[in-house]
Amino acid sequence: MSNSIINFLSQTPGSTRMGDTPKDKEAANYIAAAQQRTMPAHLASPKWRDLSTSISTGFQDEETYMRQREKLQQQEKSLAFDFRCKSRATDKEVRANSIIQALRRNDNQNIYGNATPRIGHQGQQHGRFAGDHFLSDVDLISQTSLFNVARRMPKGAHLHVHFNACLPPEVLLNIAKDMERMFITSDKPLTSKEAFDTCELQFSLVCKGKEKRGNIFSETYTDRQHMPFQHFLLEFRDMRADMKVDTWLVEKLMFSEDEAYNTRQTAHGAWRKFNGRTRMMKGLINYETAYRRYTRLLLEDFTRDGISYAEIRPNFMTSNHLLQDDGEKTIDNAGIMEIIIQVVEEYQREMHAKGGFFGGLKVIYCTPRSFRKDQIAESLQECLEFKKRWPKWIAGFDIIGEEAAGHPLKHFIPEFLQFQKECAEAAVSIPFLFHCGETLDDPEGNLLDALLLGAKRIGHGFALARHPYVMQHMKARGVCLELCPISNEILGLTGRVGGHTMYELLANNVHCTVNSDNGTLFRSSLSHDFYQVMVGKADMGLAGWKQLILWSLEHSCMEDSERLQALEAWQRQWEDFLTWILKVYGPVVESKDVASN
Numbered sequence: 001m002s003n004s005i006i007n008f009l010s011q012t013p014g015s016t017r018m019g020d021t022p023k024d025k026e027a028a029n030y031i032a033a034a035q036q037r038t039m040p041a042h043l044a045s046p047k048w049r050d051l052s053t054s055i056s057t058g059f060q061d062e063e064t065y066m067r068q069r070e071k072l073q074q075q076e077k078s079l080a081f082d083f084r085c086k087s088r089a090t091d092k093e094v095r096a097n098s099i100i101q102a103l104r105r106n107d108n109q110n111i112y113g114n115a116t117p118r119i120g121h122q123g124q125q126h127g128r129f130a131g132d133h134f135l136s137d138v139d140l141i142s143q144t145s146l147f148n149v150a151r152r153m154p155k156g157a158h159l160h161v162h163f164n165a166c167l168p169p170e171v172l173l174n175i176a177k178d179m180e181r182m183f184i185t186s187d188k189p190l191t192s193k194e195a196f197d198t199c200e201l202q203f204s205l206v207c208k209g210k211e212k213r214g215n216i217f218s219e220t221y222t223d224r225q226h227m228p229f230q231h232f233l234l235e236f237r238d239m240r241a242d243m244k245v246d247t248w249l250v251e252k253l254m255f256s257e258d259e260a261y262n263t264r265q266t267a268h269g270a271w272r273k274f275n276g277r278t279r280m281m282k283g284l285i286n287y288e289t290a291y292r293r294y295t296r297l298l299l300e301d302f303t304r305d306g307i308s309y310a311e312i313r314p315n316f317m318t319s320n321h322l323l324q325d326d327g328e329k330t331i332d333n334a335g336i337m338e339i340i341i342q343v344v345e346e347y348q349r350e351m352h353a354k355g356g357f358f359g360g361l362k363v364i365y366c367t368p369r370s371f372r373k374d375q376i377a378e379s380l381q382e383c384l385e386f387k388k389r390w391p392k393w394i395a396g397f398d399i400i401g402e403e404a405a406g407h408p409l410k411h412f413i414p415e416f417l418q419f420q421k422e423c424a425e426a427a428v429s430i431p432f433l434f435h436c437g438e439t440l441d442d443p444e445g446n447l448l449d450a451l452l453l454g455a456k457r458i459g460h461g462f463a464l465a466r467h468p469y470v471m472q473h474m475k476a477r478g479v480c481l482e483l484c485p486i487s488n489e490i491l492g493l494t495g496r497v498g499g500h501t502m503y504e505l506l507a508n509n510v511h512c513t514v515n516s517d518n519g520t521l522f523r524s525s526l527s528h529d530f531y532q533v534m535v536g537k538a539d540m541g542l543a544g545w546k547q548l549i550l551w552s553l554e555h556s557c558m559e560d561s562e563r564l565q566a567l568e569a570w571q572r573q574w575e576d577f578l579t580w581i582l583k584v585y586g587p588v589v590e591s592k593d594v595a596s597n
């Protein structure tokens with residue numbers, strides 16, 4: 001790895017990772033150390049800390065006032081999370097950022113400005129703008145030059161992505177069409193338009209003789225009878241000539257604009273719809289053919305989206321094994337791991353043969369937070385066994401599901417402490433990578449427990465800004481947040497991206513990464529989340545994107561040798577990306593005739 005990359009990371013504000021600071025230090029030492037690390041040297045000095053007393057509020061003339069104002073403005077900018085990247089930007093990066101800002105202005109004028117206004121209360125017209133509700137804007141976003149740049153950008157590591165909800169819904173639906181033993185069920189007969197709109201569908205691969213057959217389109221259909229999926233596709237065309245079955249099924253799997261932003265919608269209501277969709281997804285991926293194909297297609301999609309390394313979150317349950325294609329036999333969790341490893345290693349070999357690079361993939365062992373204590377203990381034990389068996393493939397442990405509805409972390413403290421003890425005895429490191437703070441205010445104190453349990457990263461952490469003491473400790477420990485802006489918006493934590501708490505967290509120099517969470521359900525990709533991060537703040541630029549990417553590589557669970565290799569590859573990709581911006585958009589910006597390419 002080049003010295004320039006090593007030096008860059010070592011001097012990035014707050015670059016210390018968890019474990020660099022002894023856990024038994026006093027809180028004051030942690031906080032003081034964090035403040036030192038997250039400030040440039042001249043601002044961390046005693047002189048800077050006394051500056052507040054020297055700020056004058058009485059001025060004899062405007063010139064003196066403006067000089068003091070400019071000084072304060074520059075001092076504030078030097079505290080920004082992206083200050084290092086800005087202050088050390090190369091000429092190419094400065095030029096590329098100027099182009100990106102020009103593209104952004106042009107998109108606002110020519111894409112959003114020329115779009116038909118939306119009609120509101122009593123016919124009021126509302127102009128379109130970047131950073132409005134994501135699902136309202138997603139079709140416009142795809143037309144913008146800024147999104148084209150986001151898609152092309154090398155994004156480093158993707159650290160928060162749920163394995164079964166990454167790709168467009170059509171992928172698994174199309175695989176299911178070829179499966180003879182695939183069945184579809186509904187919670188109600190589809191005999192009215194209302195039923196088509198409100199039904200919850202589920203899929204399942206069922207072995208011969210085990211199905212309970214019924215016709216979903218019949219008045220006599222009862223709850224969850226099985227209808228062969230291939231028969232369903234044929235009969236749907238006769239029942240609903242006004243719509244295509246593929247379109248209807250895809251829409252059933254994704255959030256709609258009205259569903260997410262209806263004035264009566266709540267976070268709890270959005271989660272109910274979310275959980276229904278995950279149940280629908282479960283049967284579409286829960287068999288070997290789909291699992292293998294999906295894993296391969298996901299790796300290809302990562303490459304297209306500029307992702308060179310990922311840590312995925314499959315859902316492991318001892319009672320929920322993968323089915324073989326006949327529905328008769330099952331594949332246990334260890335078999336699932338073997339499938340993932342086989343597919344990833346094959347893909348890496350192919351990429352290497354072509355002269356490309358994919359830094360790999362690791363698995364975060366996830367299990368539901370709704371589990372009983374004994375079930376969590378079993379899952380932790382299996383996670384440890386997997387780490388011993390595949391030391392380079394297990395990234396960490398997490399519990400998942402709606403935080404406000406499931407058990408808080410404190411419910412499992414004895415199990416977590418025993419797990420840490422057993423890991424230490426086995427000389428194995430399995431960091432906690434907990435979902436927590438995916439709420440407005442964290443009433444159960446999950447963020448505090450994640451801190452005390454030594455979590456390496458936090459999934460979401462939306463509520464952290466409301467807990468400044470915990471936030472300072474996390475900064476001191478080098479804990480990184482896995483931001484999921486689009487997910488948080490659609491699941492009701494913020495109305496628009498501009499109000500997302502990430503900007504407060506970044507203003508406090510909390511290390512963060514950008515992630516897509518469940519892109520299948522949200523009509524999004526990682527590129528969409530990076531786009532939203534940019535348009536949600538007026539002064540966000542290329543340096544901000546770059547810092548977030550570098551943190552994703554730094555805070556990944558890669559081994560040092562893997563991280564160095566990934567950083568070297570990313571540096572080459574970044575230079576190619578800058579060259580592409582200058583070549584494709586530079587002349588167009590200069591001619592003041594920017595267009596999507």
